[in-house]
Amino acid sequence: MKVDTEQGFADTSAAVAGSNEFPVKMNGRNVNVFYGEKQAIIDVNLEIRERQVTALIGPSGCGKSTYLRCLNRMNDTIEGCRVTGEITLDEEDVYDPNVDVVELRARVGMVFQKPNPFPKSIYENVSYGPRIHGLARNKAELDEVVEASLRGAGLWEEVKDRLLEPGTGLSGGQQQRLCIARAIAVSPEVILMDEPCSALDPIATAIVEELIDELRQNYTIAIVTHSMQQAARVSQRTAMFHLGELVEVDDTETMFTNPSEKRTQDYITGRFG
Numbered sequence: 001m002k003v004d005t006e007q008g009f010a011d012t013s014a015a016v017a018g019s020n021e022f023p024v025k026m027n028g029r030n031v032n033v034f035y036g037e038k039q040a041i042i043d044v045n046l047e048i049r050e051r052q053v054t055a056l057i058g059p060s061g062c063g064k065s066t067y068l069r070c071l072n073r074m075n076d077t078i079e080g081c082r083v084t085g086e087i088t089l090d091e092e093d094v095y096d097p098n099v100d101v102v103e104l105r106a107r108v109g110m111v112f113q114k115p116n117p118f119p120k121s122i123y124e125n126v127s128y129g130p131r132i133h134g135l136a137r138n139k140a141e142l143d144e145v146v147e148a149s150l151r152g153a154g155l156w157e158e159v160k161d162r163l164l165e166p167g168t169g170l171s172g173g174q175q176q177r178l179c180i181a182r183a184i185a186v187s188p189e190v191i192l193m194d195e196p197c198s199a200l201d202p203i204a205t206a207i208v209e210e211l212i213d214e215l216r217q218n219y220t221i222a223i224v225t226h227s228m229q230q231a232a233r234v235s236q237r238t239a240m241f242h243l244g245e246l247v248e249v250d251d252t253e254t255m256f257t258n259p260s261e262k263r264t265q266d267y268i269t270g271r272f273g
């Protein structure tokens with residue numbers, strides 16, 4: 001990844017200059033989320049643009065993860081959680097009752113905070129999704145998908161001789177890359193990452209951050225992070241949340257050097273959070 005050594009920002013010059021040219025992949029309009037009576041997201045409008053990394057930042061409890069989970073309807077799995085407003089993927093409403101949620105989650109994959117490989121072999125962790133989605137016609141094709149996904153996640157060289165060993169036997173950083181391989185094995189269009197590096201050491205974090213930068217060539221990414229340095233390093237756009245509201249969204253460099261809102265300024269300079 002190219003980094004501007006003075007500022008520490010990802011080299012996003014092309015992305016920033018033409019950021020309005022990146023088509024909108026997912027769009028949230030007037031999104032509200034309630035857990036029972038409690039409102040966790042308040043009237044959020046947020047575009048996630050194609051082949052960019054959008055970082056969701058803000059103090060603990062501000063609703064970043066809740067918003068992320070709306071994008072592939074993971075909140076459906078939480079009892080008492082209710083989402084209103086509209087979220088679209090390629091302009092199609094993801095909350096339309098006719099949407100097949102399993103299919104949606106293949107198109108909009110997710111990587112969680114804690115690496116969570118299945119208690120199965122490395123091979124099975126990656127091949128499970130393509131198998132159930134019928135993406136391979138035979139073993140040879142499945143082998144190809146597994147290899148391509150592990151290569152895509154930067155893990156192939158480390159695991160190619162131990163594909164039948166348990167995924168849980170890998171290091172934390174390798175397990176997280178295995179989860180990324182599992183996500184990309186079903187050819188998603190969008191990958192949601194909820195603090196994917198928070199359980200990793202600095203070296204594993206750097207490897208995953210580099211991987212995220214490569215993945216944006218092929219995928220649209222939204223990442224929740226507590227680390228402003230990470231947001232600056234990996235994202236092209238940053239959305240700042242506070243108390244369930246979207247405070248502002250802008251090109252990452254602008255957000256970190258010249259934010260419009262005082263709340264963003266206060267957060268990024270460590271005055272609260």
Ligand SMILES: Nc1ncnc2c1ncn2[C@@H]1O[C@H](COP(=O)(O)OP(=O)(O)OP(=O)(O)O)[C@@H](O)[C@H]1O
Binds near residue numbers: 058067
């Ligand atoms: N399953 C749940 N049931 C009830 N309330 C919840 C649930 N999940 C989150 N909340 C509440 O919704 C609000 C937003 O939480 P959320 O986890 O989305 O914030 P966050 O910004 O991701 O926080 P953190 O950075 O600490 O992970 C918080 O007040 C939280 O307590």
